Structure formats: C-alpha cells, structure tokens
Amino acid sequence: MPLIDLANPTRFLGFVGRLVPWLTAVTIVLFAVGLYGAFFLAPDDYQQGATVKIMFIHVPCAWLSMFVYATMAASSLGTLVWRHPLADVSMKAAAPIGAVFTFVCLATGSLWGKPMWGTWWVWDARLTSVLVLFIMYLGLIALWQTIEDPIRGAKAVAVLTLVGAINLPIIKFSVDWWNTLHQPAAVFRLGGPTIDISMLWPLLVTALAATCLFVTLQLLAMKNEIKRRRLRTLRLIEASRPHAVAGTPVVGAAS
Amino acid sequence: MKPLAALFLREWRLSTRVGGGALMGALFFLIVVTVIPFGVGPDLKLLARIGPAILWIGALLATLLSLDRLFQADRDDGALDLLMMGETPLELVVVVKCLAHWAATGLPLVIAAPFLAVFMNLDPPAIGATVATLLVGTPALTFLGAIGAALTVSLRRGGLLSAILILPLTTPVLIFGVSATTAAVTEPTPFLAPFLILVALVLFSLVVGAIAAAQALRLSAN
Amino acid sequence: MMLPSLGPHAGFILAAYAVFLVAVIGVVVWIVLDGRQLSRQLAELEARGIRRRGSDKKPDAVP
Structure with missing residues (x-):
C-alpha cells in the first residue's frame, strides 16, 4: 500500500486497526526485556544504590516529553503548510499524552530526588525546563478546549506549538544560565556522561519501549479523534435537517 | 512609512483617550508592587534583595494583562479586516500596533519603576539597572504577548488564557532582565553580557511575535 | 526468581x-472508554439514518 493512501482518514482507520495489536505486543516485549535487564542484570550505582532503577522510567519519560512535542511541531507544519486534516488530528491526540509523560517524568524525578538530594524538588536546570514544558503542554490543551470549531482551533494551536518549538531551546539556554548563577557549587549530576554498558542497554531498550507505547497510544487517540469529528459532522447534519425526518423515531427519545 | 505613522498615531490616540485604559497597567503595577511587602514582610534588606525581581514580575503581569484588547477592539468594529486588506504587510501592522501599545502602557511602567524602586529600598545603581533593563525588556513582553492576543482574538474571554499561553515563553526575558539587574549590583559578575542577551531576546521576539501574531490573525479571519 | x-x-x-503504571493505565483506559x-x-x-454525504469521502470536510 503506498504511503499516500494513509492520508485518507478512512484508510487510516483500517491501517490503525491492523497495526495496533502488533505495536502493543512489541511494546510489552520491549518493556519486559528492558526492565528485566534493569532489575536483574544492571548493577546498582556505587553512589546512588538501587535508586538508579528509577532512571529506567524517568529517562524514557523525559525523552518522550521532548519527542511528543517534536511530533506535535511536525504535525503543526502539516496543518499550516499542507492543511491536512490528519495533521490536526495528530496534534490534538498528542497533547494530553505528552502532558502525561511529562508529568510522570517530573513525578519520578521528584521521587528520585527525595532520597538523593533530600528534597522533593530542586530548582535544577533540567527539572525547571521540564516544568516549563509541562506548563506549555497544559496551555496547548487549554487552547484546544477553548476553541469550539476544531479546524479553527487546530490552526491557533499549530501557531502556538511552532512558537513554543522555536522558544524551547532559548528557554533551556536561559534556565541553564539562571541555574549557574543561583545554584551552589556542588551540583549533583544525574547520570553523567559515563554510564556503563550494562546500564546503558536496558535504558535504551526501555526508551524504545516507551516510544512504541507512545506510538500505540497516539494511533488510538487519533482514531478516537477522527470518530469525534465524524460525530460532530453527523450532529451538524442532523441539526440542519428539517423536522420531517426527525419526527418519527425521536418522539420517544424526546419525552 | 506614512500609513504606519498614521496607524501609530491612531493607536496612540485610541489608547490614551478616555476609556483607552493606558494608565491601568501602571496602576496595576503599583498595586502588585505594594501588595508584595504585605506578603513577605517589611524587612528592608530582604526587599532590597528581591526588589528588582518584584519590579520585573509586576511589569510582566501588567504588560500581559493589558494586552487582551490589542486586537479585539479592532476586530469588534471591523478595523482589523480593513488593516488585513490594506497593502501594508500585516506583520508590520502588528509591529506598529505593539510599539504604540508599548508607548501607551509599557513606557508608563518604566517611568513608574524608579519611584516604586524606592519603596523596595533599592540603591541608586540598582534603580538605574532596573529601569534600563525594563526599558529595553518590556517591548519583548509586548511582542510575545501579541501572539497570545492574536490567538485568543476570537474568544470572548481570552485575557487569562492568553496570559497562560504566553507566560512560559517569557521566562527567558524575565531571567535575563533580572540577571542583568542583579549583576549590576553584585560586583564580580558582568552586567553587559546578560544585558546584551536581553537585547537579542527583544529583537528575536519582535520577529517571532510579528510573524506568529500576523499568521494567527489571518487564520482566525477565514 | 527473586526480586533483587x-x-x-x-x-x-x-x-x-507505580506512578508510571497508574499514568499509563489511566491513559489506556481513558482512550478505550472514550473510543467505545x-x-x-x-x-x-x-x-x-443520518449519514455523511458520500460516506467514504473525507470525513473532516465539515460543511
């Protein structure tokens, strides 16, 4: 099947139906392999002990928080440049999923920070950037919720997503600057550049598993969104019909 | 250049006449800065330390909250459609509207800042640095805020939403504005580096704000 | 096998x-229920009897 055929939402629905079981299986297998490696094969960190196990979900979620935003930014281009309805759908489906993964990243980071740093939250450069990213996700969701017409809403969200994508590196840079000004000298570095291969491979596998998980969820959410739009179209058709048709069966429902 | 000058004068007159609400921003700024010592206590040393940050946050909120009518009034009376149909590129129109809005509401904030800085027990060099960074930095807030105002132009109550959308984007401006101010007071750290980055951010937000706001306005029109 | x-x-x-699990299960349940x-x-x-015009055409071309 040529790729261009997927641009038709009906064919896309069929494609999703066939692909999702396979993707689910791949996700589960990858998570099983990655977490087996993380818990049974990877050694404890000599400084952090067993808490390093949190890394195997924290880092994949951090990766997803950025990957999902990149997906949304690419979809925004699809909306603004090619005006493709599937791009709108993809943007809308990704926002809540991205927000959830960003939240999990913050929460697991906090749970990792408490035993290691002694506090739940540090205004560390990385944590702060992720927090700003989380707020941006929530803002995008709020904008989706406010504009009723999905086509007009998609355009507004696309502009904001792209502006956010341009600004994110600058926010990251300025937070790093701010952090070096205010942070006391002894900064605990997460992970660090040297990571042993026995820890690296489970991390990469769980990151891949998380990516597969996101793709699965994204396809399912896109399917829902297409259905939601069809429902909206049908309701508009129903509302614009003369009463003659609605007369017969709806009487019972109206009473 | 002539239509842009005319537009600037029109915007300026509209916002400074009765009902334009130009001084509301400055009043809001005054109130925010007055309320903060009630929260943190009247400790003059503490206020002197956090004073520049308070002034910056006050200016940030005052700018963003005064922006909700930037395009909405023009949309309500149809002037926005005329501006879009005109020969002048919409991006330039946005820039001129922002500059006029800044002259009417941002500049009073900068003028009020040294007086409010006295309340915060700031030293003269710190006052000078705060005013300088605010003078340079507040246009960036207006340009970024224009994006929010344009995105929410068709919504009836877009003011709060627009602030929610734009506040994360203003973090770099806030960080470098306050950093430059504190750098001017504390000896070893240089003032010029963060100040120049702030200037760069202003130019950057001018471009991004103009393009994104114009695009959002075009999309909301059809 | 024993947990280390x-x-x-x-x-x-x-x-x-647990946070990760609850979040993922929450999203999955939400998506499935929403879809149903x-x-x-x-x-x-x-x-x-309400149908889109030309049932297999683009569903998103809202009139």
Whole structure:
C-alpha cells in the first residue's frame, strides 16, 4: 500500500486497526526485556544504590516529553503548510499524552530526588525546563478546549506549538544560565556522561519501549479523534435537517 | 512609512483617550508592587534583595494583562479586516500596533519603576539597572504577548488564557532582565553580557511575535 | 526468581514505578472508554439514518 493512501482518514482507520495489536505486543516485549535487564542484570550505582532503577522510567519519560512535542511541531507544519486534516488530528491526540509523560517524568524525578538530594524538588536546570514544558503542554490543551470549531482551533494551536518549538531551546539556554548563577557549587549530576554498558542497554531498550507505547497510544487517540469529528459532522447534519425526518423515531427519545 | 505613522498615531490616540485604559497597567503595577511587602514582610534588606525581581514580575503581569484588547477592539468594529486588506504587510501592522501599545502602557511602567524602586529600598545603581533593563525588556513582553492576543482574538474571554499561553515563553526575558539587574549590583559578575542577551531576546521576539501574531490573525479571519 | 534487594529506598523506587503504571493505565483506559463511547454515539446517529454525504469521502470536510 503506498504511503499516500494513509492520508485518507478512512484508510487510516483500517491501517490503525491492523497495526495496533502488533505495536502493543512489541511494546510489552520491549518493556519486559528492558526492565528485566534493569532489575536483574544492571548493577546498582556505587553512589546512588538501587535508586538508579528509577532512571529506567524517568529517562524514557523525559525523552518522550521532548519527542511528543517534536511530533506535535511536525504535525503543526502539516496543518499550516499542507492543511491536512490528519495533521490536526495528530496534534490534538498528542497533547494530553505528552502532558502525561511529562508529568510522570517530573513525578519520578521528584521521587528520585527525595532520597538523593533530600528534597522533593530542586530548582535544577533540567527539572525547571521540564516544568516549563509541562506548563506549555497544559496551555496547548487549554487552547484546544477553548476553541469550539476544531479546524479553527487546530490552526491557533499549530501557531502556538511552532512558537513554543522555536522558544524551547532559548528557554533551556536561559534556565541553564539562571541555574549557574543561583545554584551552589556542588551540583549533583544525574547520570553523567559515563554510564556503563550494562546500564546503558536496558535504558535504551526501555526508551524504545516507551516510544512504541507512545506510538500505540497516539494511533488510538487519533482514531478516537477522527470518530469525534465524524460525530460532530453527523450532529451538524442532523441539526440542519428539517423536522420531517426527525419526527418519527425521536418522539420517544424526546419525552 | 506614512500609513504606519498614521496607524501609530491612531493607536496612540485610541489608547490614551478616555476609556483607552493606558494608565491601568501602571496602576496595576503599583498595586502588585505594594501588595508584595504585605506578603513577605517589611524587612528592608530582604526587599532590597528581591526588589528588582518584584519590579520585573509586576511589569510582566501588567504588560500581559493589558494586552487582551490589542486586537479585539479592532476586530469588534471591523478595523482589523480593513488593516488585513490594506497593502501594508500585516506583520508590520502588528509591529506598529505593539510599539504604540508599548508607548501607551509599557513606557508608563518604566517611568513608574524608579519611584516604586524606592519603596523596595533599592540603591541608586540598582534603580538605574532596573529601569534600563525594563526599558529595553518590556517591548519583548509586548511582542510575545501579541501572539497570545492574536490567538485568543476570537474568544470572548481570552485575557487569562492568553496570559497562560504566553507566560512560559517569557521566562527567558524575565531571567535575563533580572540577571542583568542583579549583576549590576553584585560586583564580580558582568552586567553587559546578560544585558546584551536581553537585547537579542527583544529583537528575536519582535520577529517571532510579528510573524506568529500576523499568521494567527489571518487564520482566525477565514 | 527473586526480586533483587532494592536497598533502603525501596519505597521510592516502587512509588516511581507505580506512578508510571497508574499514568499509563489511566491513559489506556481513558482512550478505550472514550473510543467505545464515540463508537456507540456514531452507531446511534447512523441508526437514525443520518449519514455523511458520500460516506467514504473525507470525513473532516465539515460543511
């Protein structure tokens, strides 16, 4: 099947139906392999002990928080440049999923920070950037919720997503600057550049598993969104019909 | 250049006449800065330390909250459609509207800042640095805020939403504005580096704000 | 097989995995329930004889 055929939402629905079981299986297998490696094969960190196990979900979620935003930014281009309805759908489906993964990243980071740093939250450069990213996700969701017409809403969200994508590196840079000004000298570095291969491979596998998980969820959410739009179209058709048709069966429902 | 000058004068007159609400921003700024010592206590040393940050946050909120009518009034009376149909590129129109809005509401904030800085027990060099960074930095807030105002132009109550959308984007401006101010007071750290980055951010937000706001306005029109 | 010892901070590690699990299950349940509800509503409307013009064309071309 040529790729261009997927641009038709009906064919896309069929494609999703066939692909999702396979993707689910791949996700589960990858998570099983990655977490087996993380818990049974990877050694404890000599400084952090067993808490390093949190890394195997924290880092994949951090990766997803950025990957999902990149997906949304690419979809925004699809909306603004090619005006493709599937791009709108993809943007809308990704926002809540991205927000959830960003939240999990913050929460697991906090749970990792408490035993290691002694506090739940540090205004560390990385944590702060992720927090700003989380707020941006929530803002995008709020904008989706406010504009009723999905086509007009998609355009507004696309502009904001792209502006956010341009600004994110600058926010990251300025937070790093701010952090070096205010942070006391002894900064605990997460992970660090040297990571042993026995820890690296489970991390990469769980990151891949998380990516597969996101793709699965994204396809399912896109399917829902297409259905939601069809429902909206049908309701508009129903509302614009003369009463003659609605007369017969709806009487019972109206009473 | 002539239509842009005319537009600037029109915007300026509209916002400074009765009902334009130009001084509301400055009043809001005054109130925010007055309320903060009630929260943190009247400790003059503490206020002197956090004073520049308070002034910056006050200016940030005052700018963003005064922006909700930037395009909405023009949309309500149809002037926005005329501006879009005109020969002048919409991006330039946005820039001129922002500059006029800044002259009417941002500049009073900068003028009020040294007086409010006295309340915060700031030293003269710190006052000078705060005013300088605010003078340079507040246009960036207006340009970024224009994006929010344009995105929410068709919504009836877009003011709060627009602030929610734009506040994360203003973090770099806030960080470098306050950093430059504190750098001017504390000896070893240089003032010029963060100040120049702030200037760069202003130019950057001018471009991004103009393009994104114009695009959002075009999309909301059809 | 035995779980390896998680050391003194086992609670934090388990809590982190629990957060992840709850979040993922929450999203999955939300998506599935949402999808079912939408399918039911679509079926209801179609049972009442309301159809899109040219049923297999682009569904998103809202009039």
